Amino acid sequence: MSQASNDLRLADFQAIPVIDIGDLLSGDLNARKAVAEQLGRAAREVGFFQMVGHGINPSLRQGLINQAKRFFAQPTETKMERYIGLYHHHRGYVPPGEESPDPNNPDMKEAFDLAFELPSDDPDVLAGTALLGPNPWPALEGFRQPVAAYYDAAYQVGRALMGGFALALGHEESHFLHHVTKPPSQLRLIHYPYNPDAEDAQGIGAHTDYECFTLLLPTAPGLEVMNGAGEWIDVPFRDDALVVNIGDMLEIWSNGEFVATSHRVRKVKEERYSFPLFFACDYHTVVAPLPELVKRHGQAFYPPLKAGDHLYAQTIQTFNYLRERLARGEIALPDGAREVGSLGQHGKHKETP
Ligand SMILES: O=C(O)CCC(=O)C(=O)O
Numbered sequence: 001m002s003q004a005s006n007d008l009r010l011a012d013f014q015a016i017p018v019i020d021i022g023d024l025l026s027g028d029l030n031a032r033k034a035v036a037e038q039l040g041r042a043a044r045e046v047g048f049f050q051m052v053g054h055g056i057n058p059s060l061r062q063g064l065i066n067q068a069k070r071f072f073a074q075p076t077e078t079k080m081e082r083y084i085g086l087y088h089h090h091r092g093y094v095p096p097g098e099e100s101p102d103p104n105n106p107d108m109k110e111a112f113d114l115a116f117e118l119p120s121d122d123p124d125v126l127a128g129t130a131l132l133g134p135n136p137w138p139a140l141e142g143f144r145q146p147v148a149a150y151y152d153a154a155y156q157v158g159r160a161l162m163g164g165f166a167l168a169l170g171h172e173e174s175h176f177l178h179h180v181t182k183p184p185s186q187l188r189l190i191h192y193p194y195n196p197d198a199e200d201a202q203g204i205g206a207h208t209d210y211e212c213f214t215l216l217l218p219t220a221p222g223l224e225v226m227n228g229a230g231e232w233i234d235v236p237f238r239d240d241a242l243v244v245n246i247g248d249m250l251e252i253w254s255n256g257e258f259v260a261t262s263h264r265v266r267k268v269k270e271e272r273y274s275f276p277l278f279f280a281c282d283y284h285t286v287v288a289p290l291p292e293l294v295k296r297h298g299q300a301f302y303p304p305l306k307a308g309d310h311l312y313a314q315t316i317q318t319f320n321y322l323r324e325r326l327a328r329g330e331i332a333l334p335d336g337a338r339e340v341g342s343l344g345q346h347g348k349h350k351e352t353p
Pocket residue numbers: 188190204209216218222223263264265273274275276
């Protein structure tokens with residue numbers, strides 16, 4: 001297999017498959033394997049799918065959306081009380097313009113970032129491991145419970161998917177889950193404001209996600225994904241589905257069989273919220289192509305990478321407050337950090353000018 005054949009395989013997808021994962025959550029092993037086969041096909045041929053039958057109660061979805069609306073409706077000074085630049089483990093409020101894969105083209109969105117809750121006396125937190133720690137919950141009565149409840153429900157579906165992806169790669173369901181005990185899995189509450197100039201505006205720039213995979217809850221259309229021919233394909237909005245896409249870590253583990261598909265948000269003509277949960281493995285996990293796939297493909301297409309370092313390195317390169325800390329010498333890029341956008345079709349198209 002080569003990068004070129006990879007592109008050809010993805011070239012003709014024009015739509016995003018829909019997969020009912022109900023049997024993965026409650027079926028017997030054969031039923032789970034049947035879902036896993038569909039997951040594997042989508043991961044190899046598209047890198048994206050719409051997941052239905054996930055069992056997340058619509059009231060949890062609505063609770064999350066309601067709390068996000070309340071949070072973002074607050075005055076800027078109140079939101080800035082939880083400014084992400086006040087913390088050392090990358091949590092909190094991200095104002096418009098703070099984040100962008102391309103520093104000359106900032107995203108027009110705001111966000112509130114939280115992640116897997118770890119107490120401040122956890123050994124990895126005490127050791128100062130980047131990205132780990134407690135969440136700086138806003139002082140907004142009634143916010144925490146519904147947001148945390150959504151996190152927990154989506155995280156459990158993520159664990160089932162992780163098992164399904166392992167099956168799809170010929171392993172036991174527990175294979176990758178051994179590496180998921182206190183992952184830096186982030187839930188972002190994102191607000192794309194109404195923008196009358198939407199045709200030309202960028203909601204969020206083209207990128208791949210840095211973790212294993214992402215479960216995304218959007219409230220409106222706007223998400224586009226890049227096929228192997230470099231065309232942007234719309235992800236239709238469905239309020240019963242979560243959008244799932246492969247991230248960098250599963251691309252590496254699968255030696256490129258699964259593709260971290262580039263995506264972006266455009267055409268934000270209406271106010272839009274979205275809630276990605278980036279399903280990660282533990283910070284210290286060294287992710288390398290599975291040996292049997294290296295053998296089958298004749299070579300490893302990726303060097304090994306420490307999962308948390310990759311996530312932290314990409315984050316440093318895309319947030320202003322971290323770029324500034326880097327420039328002041330307060331933090332350093334982890335060893336072997338990859339350039340932003342070096343994986344997925346976006347990376348491949350970059351390689352061929
Ligand atoms: O808002 C969306 O639909 C996608 C957001 C996204 O791709 C991301 O935050 O990585």
